[in-house]
Amino acid sequence: MSVTDSLGRPTDRRTFLARSAKAAAVPAVAAALGGVLAGPAAADTTGLPDYAPIPPSALGPAVNAQGYHVGRVERNLYWVTDGTYQAAFLTTKDGVVLFDAPPTIGHNLQRAIDEVAGANGVSNKVTHLVYSHHHADHLGGSSLFGRDVERIGHAETRALLLRDNDPARPVPDTTFTDRRTLHIGGERIELAHLGTNHTPDNIYIHFPDHGTLMLVDINLPGWVPFDSFNLNEDVPGSVAAPAKALAYPWTHHIGGHMGRLGTREDMAVYQQYVADLIDGVKAALANVDPAPFFARYGDNEWAAVKEYQAAQTRYAAGPVVRKYTGVLAAADVYTESTAFVLLESIRLDLGVGSQVHP
Numbered sequence: 001m002s003v004t005d006s007l008g009r010p011t012d013r014r015t016f017l018a019r020s021a022k023a024a025a026v027p028a029v030a031a032a033l034g035g036v037l038a039g040p041a042a043a044d045t046t047g048l049p050d051y052a053p054i055p056p057s058a059l060g061p062a063v064n065a066q067g068y069h070v071g072r073v074e075r076n077l078y079w080v081t082d083g084t085y086q087a088a089f090l091t092t093k094d095g096v097v098l099f100d101a102p103p104t105i106g107h108n109l110q111r112a113i114d115e116v117a118g119a120n121g122v123s124n125k126v127t128h129l130v131y132s133h134h135h136a137d138h139l140g141g142s143s144l145f146g147r148d149v150e151r152i153g154h155a156e157t158r159a160l161l162l163r164d165n166d167p168a169r170p171v172p173d174t175t176f177t178d179r180r181t182l183h184i185g186g187e188r189i190e191l192a193h194l195g196t197n198h199t200p201d202n203i204y205i206h207f208p209d210h211g212t213l214m215l216v217d218i219n220l221p222g223w224v225p226f227d228s229f230n231l232n233e234d235v236p237g238s239v240a241a242p243a244k245a246l247a248y249p250w251t252h253h254i255g256g257h258m259g260r261l262g263t264r265e266d267m268a269v270y271q272q273y274v275a276d277l278i279d280g281v282k283a284a285l286a287n288v289d290p291a292p293f294f295a296r297y298g299d300n301e302w303a304a305v306k307e308y309q310a311a312q313t314r315y316a317a318g319p320v321v322r323k324y325t326g327v328l329a330a331a332d333v334y335t336e337s338t339a340f341v342l343l344e345s346i347r348l349d350l351g352v353g354s355q356v357h358p
C-alpha cells in the first residue's frame with residue numbers, strides 16, 4: 001500500500017526499509033556517534049548477538065534521496081528527520097523559526113525549509129533558532145545559519161555553551177530562566193524550564209496554537225531510551241518529565257529522535273515502561289541475595305559488587321524486556337543498561353535498600 005503525506009509525496013514503508021534504514025539512517029547515527037564510516041580498521045562482527053525485530057510501529061516515513069523527510073505537524077509547523085534525529089520549524093509571515101539543528105541533518109535543514117517555503121510561497125529565511133538543550137548532537141548544525149540569526153535558549157544552555165566553547169554551537173543571544181512566551185511573525189511559542197531532567201537546561205517547547213509539544217531526549221517515540229536511560233544527568237527529574245509533558249495540552253510530540261512523531265499514548269507507554277522498570281528494581285533490591293556473590297569473590301569486593309548488581313539488573317529488566325518486546329523497539333537492546341541507572345538512582349537518590357549498621 002502506498003499513501004501520501006501532507007505535502008503530497010509518497011510514504012511507502014517498504015521504501016523506507018529498503019533505502020533509509022540501510023542507506024541513510026545508519027550513516028547518520030554512526031556519524032552522531034563519532035564513527036569513521038570508511039575507516040581502515042573494519043571490526044569483526046562475527047559472533048555479535050541477534051536482537052528482536054523492530055516493531056513496524058517504531059518506524060516513520062521514508063526519507064528522500066538526500067536523506068531527510070519533512071512533514072507537516074499542524075498548519076505552519078513542520079518537522080524534519082533523518083530517521084535518527086529530529087528538528088522542527090515554523091514558517092511565519094516574517095521568516096522561519098527553527099527548533100534545534102542536529103548536525104546529522106545538517107544542510108538538509110535548509111533544504112527542507114526551502115522545499116516547504118517554496119511549496120507555500122512563504123519566506124525561507126531562518127530568523128530565529130530555538131535551542132532545546134546544549135548537547136552537540138542536537139545543536140551542532142547551528143553555525144550553518146550564520147551570525148544574523150537570533151538564537152534563543154535557557155540561561156543554563158548559554159552557561160554550558162560558554163563552557164564548551166564549540167564554534168559549531170554559538171551561544172544564545174536571548175535567554176530566559178523560568179518561562180518565556182515568544183511572539184514571532186504572529187505565532188506564539190511557549191518555552192518553559194520545569195526543573196532539570198535529561199540535562200540541567202532541557203526545556204519544554206509548547207506550541208499552543210499547533211497542538212504540539214517539543215521535548216527532546218525524554219521519550220523517543222516508539223523506542224526504549226538510548227543506552228543507560230538516555231544518559232540522563234538527573235534521573236529523578238527525568239522520571240518526572242513525562243507527567244509534566246502530559247500536563248500540557250497537545251496532540252503531537254516532537255521527541256528529537258528517531259523517525260516519527262509521538263502521541264500522548266506513546267508518552268503514556270513510555271511512562272509505564274519506566275514505572276515497570278522501577279518496580280523491577282525495587283523488587284531486585286528486596287529479593288536478590290548478595291551473600292553468594294561476596295562468598296564467591298572473597299576480598300575482591302568490586303567483583304562481588306559487579307556481579308551482584310548485574311544479577312539485580314537482570315532480575316529487574318527480564319520481565320520488562322518480555323512485556324515490551326514488540327511494543328517498544330530495542331527493548332532487548334538497552335533495557336538492562338537503563339535498569340542499572342535506575343537501580344543506582346533508587347539506591348542513592350531515594351535511599352531504597354539502605355541499611356544502618358545495628
Ligand SMILES: [Zn+2]
Pocket residue numbers: 133135138198199217
Ligand atoms: Zn541530549
